[in-house]
Amino acid sequence: MTTRVLVLTASILAENGQSKGLAEHFIARAASRDGVEVTHRDLVAEELPHLGLAELGSWQVAAEERSDEQRALAARSDVLLAELRGHDVVVLGVPMYNLGIPSQLKAWFDRVMRAGETFRYTENGPQGLVEGKRAVILAARGGQYAGTEKDTQTPHLKLMLGMMGITEVDTVFAEGLNMGESHREAALKEARQAIDGLVERL
Numbered sequence: 001m002t003t004r005v006l007v008l009t010a011s012i013l014a015e016n017g018q019s020k021g022l023a024e025h026f027i028a029r030a031a032s033r034d035g036v037e038v039t040h041r042d043l044v045a046e047e048l049p050h051l052g053l054a055e056l057g058s059w060q061v062a063a064e065e066r067s068d069e070q071r072a073l074a075a076r077s078d079v080l081l082a083e084l085r086g087h088d089v090v091v092l093g094v095p096m097y098n099l100g101i102p103s104q105l106k107a108w109f110d111r112v113m114r115a116g117e118t119f120r121y122t123e124n125g126p127q128g129l130v131e132g133k134r135a136v137i138l139a140a141r142g143g144q145y146a147g148t149e150k151d152t153q154t155p156h157l158k159l160m161l162g163m164m165g166i167t168e169v170d171t172v173f174a175e176g177l178n179m180g181e182s183h184r185e186a187a188l189k190e191a192r193q194a195i196d197g198l199v200e201r202l
């Protein structure tokens with residue numbers, strides 16, 4: 001059986017991006033595993049715009065009744081949704097920028113968190129409709145936040161994933177990357193080792 005892995009990266013720092021570097025490490029290790037297929041989507045290259053009313057409205061119109069403009073707008077989300085559905089594991093390379101997730105990654109979530117598609121509202125609150133998937137968060141930060149209320153990223157990401165039904169989430173932290181070279185090297189080494197362990201279990 002093939003395990004299909006979707007890797008999403010969102011670093012604006014190009015080849016210096018540490019979360020992207022960790023994602024690339026994940027991809028390289030996964031490539032050595034039989035039965036693992038990887039798709040990589042760079043959300044910075046993607047340049048998804050902010051979600052707006054016209055695009056939101058296009059989802060509410062039946063596919064066969066959409067105007068040309070609505071078809072083009074709805075396609076943004078449809079493509080990303082199909083890609084999410086077509087993979088078993090979602091790996092998120094997540095830089096911390098200004099105490100939150102990059103807006104590029106939020107723009108992806110804004111396209112895949114669609115009522116009636118990936119979750120539905122019920123009398124008991126939202127119910128996830130995405131079944132049988134796992135996620136891995138690769139979190140790169142200049143400072144140290146894991147396990148404190150200042151980690152605004154991983155609880156938010158887990159809430160969004162969980163709302164769609166993805167509740168099995170592993171997190172690898174690479175923290176203190178701007179706290180001196182020896183600290184950075186040690187954090188990245190530890191993160192790469194944690195990734196190796198996760199890839200073993202794919």
Ligand SMILES: Cc1cc2nc3c(=O)[nH]c(=O)nc-3n(C[C@H](O)[C@H](O)[C@H](O)COP(=O)(O)O)c2cc1C
Pocket residue numbers: 010011012013016017018019020021094095096097098099100140141142143144177178
């Ligand atoms: C625009 C910008 C904002 C940042 N804001 C924070 C921050 O709020 N907290 C923090 O710990 N590090 C911050 N950093 C440092 C990054 O988290 C660090 O460089 C990390 O490696 C970013 O991930 P990346 O290398 O994958 O892009 C910031 C870096 C940039 C470029």
